[in-house]
Amino acid sequence: MVIEGRAWTFGNDVSTDLLYPQVAYSLPLEEAAQLVFSASRPGWSQQVERGDIIVGGTNFGMGSSRPAVALLRELGIAANLAESFANLYFRNCVNYALPALALNGILQLVSEGDSLRIDFSSGLVENVTTGEALRAEPLPEALLAIVESGGVLASLEAEGYLPPIQTGANE
Amino acid sequence: MTEKILARTAGREATAPGDILVCSVDRAVVLDMQFSSTAIPWREPLKMTHPDRLAVILDHGAPAPSTRDANGHHMAREFCARYGITDFFDIGNHGICHQVIAERGLARPGELLLCSDSHTCAGGAFNAAARGVGSLEMIQIICTGTTWFVVAPSVRVELSGTLNDACEGKDVFLALAGRYGSADNRNLEFVGAGVSTLSLHDRRTIATQCAEVNAEFSIFASDPVIDDYLAARGVDETAPVKPDANATYDETWTLELDSFEPQVATPGKIVGNVSPVSQQAEVKLDQCFIGSCANGHLEDFEIAASVLEGKTVAAGTRLIVTPASQRVYLEAVRAGYVASIMEAGGVVTSSTCGACFGYHMGVLGDGEVCLTASTRNFKGRMGSPDSEVYMASTRTVATSAVTGRLTDPRALR
Numbered sequence: 001m002v003i004e005g006r007a008w009t010f011g012n013d014v015s016t017d018l019l020y021p022q023v024a025y026s027l028p029l030e031e032a033a034q035l036v037f038s039a040s041r042p043g044w045s046q047q048v049e050r051g052d053i054i055v056g057g058t059n060f061g062m063g064s065s066r067p068a069v070a071l072l073r074e075l076g077i078a079a080n081l082a083e084s085f086a087n088l089y090f091r092n093c094v095n096y097a098l099p100a101l102a103l104n105g106i107l108q109l110v111s112e113g114d115s116l117r118i119d120f121s122s123g124l125v126e127n128v129t130t131g132e133a134l135r136a137e138p139l140p141e142a143l144l145a146i147v148e149s150g151g152v153l154a155s156l157e158a159e160g161y162l163p164p165i166q167t168g169a170n171e
Numbered sequence: 172m173t174e175k176i177l178a179r180t181a182g183r184e185a186t187a188p189g190d191i192l193v194c195s196v197d198r199a200v201v202l203d204m205q206f207s208s209t210a211i212p213w214r215e216p217l218k219m220t221h222p223d224r225l226a227v228i229l230d231h232g233a234p235a236p237s238t239r240d241a242n243g244h245h246m247a248r249e250f251c252a253r254y255g256i257t258d259f260f261d262i263g264n265h266g267i268c269h270q271v272i273a274e275r276g277l278a279r280p281g282e283l284l285l286c287s288d289s290h291t292c293a294g295g296a297f298n299a300a301a302r303g304v305g306s307l308e309m310i311q312i313i314c315t316g317t318t319w320f321v322v323a324p325s326v327r328v329e330l331s332g333t334l335n336d337a338c339e340g341k342d343v344f345l346a347l348a349g350r351y352g353s354a355d356n357r358n359l360e361f362v363g364a365g366v367s368t369l370s371l372h373d374r375r376t377i378a379t380q381c382a383e384v385n386a387e388f389s390i391f392a393s394d395p396v397i398d399d400y401l402a403a404r405g406v407d408e409t410a411p412v413k414p415d416a417n418a419t420y421d422e423t424w425t426l427e428l429d430s431f432e433p434q435v436a437t438p439g440k441i442v443g444n445v446s447p448v449s450q451q452a453e454v455k456l457d458q459c460f461i462g463s464c465a466n467g468h469l470e471d472f473e474i475a476a477s478v479l480e481g482k483t484v485a486a487g488t489r490l491i492v493t494p495a496s497q498r499v500y501l502e503a504v505r506a507g508y509v510a511s512i513m514e515a516g517g518v519v520t521s522s523t524c525g526a527c528f529g530y531h532m533g534v535l536g537d538g539e540v541c542l543t544a545s546t547r548n549f550k551g552r553m554g555s556p557d558s559e560v561y562m563a564s565t566r567t568v569a570t571s572a573v574t575g576r577l578t579d580p581r582a583l584r
Contacts, residue, residue, distance in 0.1 A: 013440045015549040020210075021556070022529045026239055028209050039556030059353065059385055062440070063549060064528065065289045065303045070210040086385050087323075087356045088289055092305040140321065142191045152311045161216050161314035 001099060001120040001148055003079045004128070005053040008044070009112045012057035016089065019061070019068035033074040050076030053118070055110050057082065061089020069096040079118055081106050081125065094143050097151030101125070103136030120144060172412040173358040173388045176300035177320055180283045188324040188421075196224065198277055199312045200268055200286035203229040206250070207243025211306055215250060220316035226258035226277055227251050228268040231288075231524045236531040266496020266522045269293035269379060269464035274498055276404035280393045280411035285312060290464045290546060292386060293379035295361075296371065297401070298393035298411045303382065323387035324421040325358040327414075330365025332429040337581050339474070340373030341466060341544060341564040343426060344380040345434035349445030351424045354386040361391040362414060365428050371396055372470040379465040380546060383441040433567050433579055436548050438559040448567055454577035456542050458535060459484075459568045460553070462493030462520075463527040463545035471544065471565040472503040476511035478569035478583070484516035485575030491533040493520045517572065529554040542577055544568045 018040045024032035037044045054072070060082035061068065069092045072080070080093055080100040093100035099120050106125065110116065114129040123138035139147070149155055156162040174186050181192035206213045219225075227247055232240035244262070251259040260271050269290055272278050278294035284301040285291065287309040294301025304318065312318050334343070359381050366374070374391050381389030393411035401409060433448040461467070461475055475492060484490045492512055494500040500522055503509050509519050520526075526533025527545035535541050535554030541561070543553065548560040563571075566580040573583060 013442075015440075015547075015552070017529075017547070017549045017552045021551055025209070025530070026237060032209060039551045059442070062383075062385065063289065063547060063552075065287055065305050066204075067208065067210040067306055069305075070307075084355070087387050088303050088305065088382075091308060095305055095307045095311070140191055142319065143321075146319075152307050156216075156311060156314050159315075161218055162214050162310070163217060165214070 001144065002117065003053070003099060003120070004115065004117045005051045005078045006049070007053050007055045007110045007112060007114045007116050008048065009107060009110060010054065010056045010060070013059050013062055014056055015063040016061055016066050016068045017063055020066045020071055029070065029074050033071040036071050036075065045075060048075050048077070051078045052076065053079045053081065053116055055081045055106055057107055058084045060085050062086040067092065069093055069098050073098060081118065083107060094146050095152045097147045099139065099147050101136045101139060103134055105134055109134050172298070172360055172390050172392070172414055173300050173325060174322060175412040176281055176283055177322055186322050188322050190322040192320050192322060193317050194283055194320055195317050196285050196312050197282040198284045199225050199309065200272060200277065200284070201225060201227045201309060201313065202231060202268055202287055203233060203240065203243050203247060204231045205287060205306050205309060206246040207232065207240050208306060213246055216314045219254065219314055222254045222256060224316060225256050225313065226260070227256055228260045228271050229262060229265045230267045231528070232530060233265045233523045234262050234521060264497060266498065267464045267467060267524055270467065270495035270499060273297070273375065274404070274496060276401050276406040279401065279406060280397060280409040285318065289382045290379045292381050292389045293375055293464055295378040295381070295388060295390040296374040297397055298391060300388050300390060302388050323357050325360050326354060327420040327423045328359050328361045329363040329423060329425045330361060330369070330428060331363055331425070332365055332427045333368040334373065334428045335431070337433055337566070338431045339564040339566060340369065340376030341380070342431050342434045343373065343428065344377045345436055345445045346431050347424070347426060348384050348436070348441045349434065352384070353442050354381065354384045356385055356387050357421055359386045359389040360414060361389070365426070366392050367394045367396065368428065370470065371400060372468050375468065376465050383547065433564060433581070435567065435577065436562040438548055438561060439550060441548065441562070448563060448577060448579040451577055454561060455540060456488050456571055456575055456577065457539040458533065458541040459488060459490045459572035460526050460533055460541060460543040460545055461565050461568050462491070462495070463524070464495060465546045466544040466565050467493055467495030467499065467522070469499050469502050472499070472508035473506070474565045475569040476508035478566060478580070479515035479517065479573065480511050482515055482573045484572045488572055488575040490517035490572040491520060491526060492517055493525055493532065494522045496522050526553060528552065542568050542571050
């Protein structure tokens with residue numbers, strides 16, 4: 001799996017309270033997604049474009065289990081890199097089919113707005129803008145398989161555990 | 172210990188860090204947010220592998236603060252009725268899931284316990300491999316009874332000595348976070364003579380809070396206190412896991428329980444952000460909060476009541492106390508703790524996750540400063556992104572409610 005896109009950079013210890021503020025709980029998904037980073041970086045949700053990539057510092061996604069990744073997927077975020085991830089957030093990335101890789105030094109490799117090319121099978125992260133590259137420990141095959149299959153919901157539907165979504169049925 | 176539980180549930184003899192396992196979950200706990208979420212609208216499964224292993228608890232928005240929450244509760248009731256799920260804790264039997272899990276004997280030694288709340292590591296106090304998962308992952312567990320783990324390396328946390336009476340489990344956790352920082356996605360395994368000198372209440376606080384140092388799992392060695400607690404709840408046969416003499420650890424951390432003084436985490440994060448209360452400059456407080464899965468226990472009511480007995484909450488400061496469950500609430504009423512807190516001017520709310528995550532019953536306004544004994548101090552966590560949250564023990568919070576500013580509990584003796 002290879003993904004190319006434009007990078008948005010963030011610092012260390014970005015919490016899920018910033019990603020998915022509790023005031024967004026009452027809103028439909030598309031409106032909730034407009035509040036991602038509203039406390040720390042107002043206007044970001046409106047600037048982000050489909051296919052963009054988030055690059056975080058250490059402990060990205062710290063805190064609660066809330067489905068922040070669902071909001072990032074709604075905004076069209078294509079991949080998430082970080083110096084390191086909070087483990088629960090990383091689980092959510094895999095299960096929501098948001099490809100994610102942790103690698104030391106990524107914030108030195110990437111400046112905001114750079115174009116990146118990420119090969120999740122080999123772990124190679126190329127900064128297309130600067131021509132520099134770094135190699136991460138690739139995503140384990142079993143986890144990559146979950147991502148490539150479209151995540152948990154797609155698998156459960158395919159295996160007959162869940163009824164397929166009927167448009168407009170739930171909201 | 173964690174590896175043994177993961178190996179058993181994956182049908183293996185043994186396992187090692189880096190292994191990817193598919194584990195059969197012994198107990199899965201589903202919450203109200205599963206049914207009321209707009210991000211992942213609830214879809215009832217067509218089939219489930221182990222409905223008998225499920226429990227459903229209403230806690231995050233309980234009683235319902237909104238129509239959406241109320242509708243979610245309704246869906247939870249329908250789901251439980253349709254599938255005959257008897258471990259359903261509806262309004263009246265409700266409580267914060269980790270308290271209900273403890274007091275109903277659902278966290279058991281040697282078992283794998285998963286729940287869609289990040290503080291599920293609370294169950295580690297009972298020698299369970301317990302952790303939070305996402306609500307999407309919980310749908311998978313509801314359906315298939317299984318999920319995946321990448322086995323993490325473990326840190327041995329060696330406890331010795333006995334806590335002095337100014338300190339609580341919260342101070343032990345804060346001291347750990349201050350001294351050693353992040354667990355960096357490793358398991359924390361609490362062992363040593365100090366384990367049994369800690370009350371179960373303090374162990375539960377510590378296990379719960381390990382979510383804040385990014386532990387993969389946090390687990391305590393078992394002892395007779397656990398056996399007695401569970402036996403009183405009808406759980407007689409357990410299979411605790413013990414660390415092997417030659418177990419491999421990534422690192423050893425040591426904590427001498429006698430050596431601490433009351434600790435505080437300043438606003439924003441926990442790791443690397445902890446210092447003794449005695450070293451803090453003056454902090455004026457708008458709100459003091461005691462509650463949550465970490466510190467809404469009956470023992471927290473006992474401590475708060477003992478501090479507040481015959482005293483008054485400072486003018487300009489409000490004290491909100493939220494029991495971790497209906498059972499805790501009732502016991503605290505019977506013991507007179509609720510009266511002592513209310514006579515001092517404190518508010519005692521119904522049991523809920525409520526104020527801890529800024530959802531209801533104690534949300535912070537712009538520019539407000541809160542001292543909390545709950546679980547997190549992140550920006551925006553308890554309400555306005557312009558509010559500030561300090562975190563300390565129940566004794567420190569109750570003492571500070573009386574003075575209206577962050578105060579070392581030893582100052583008010």
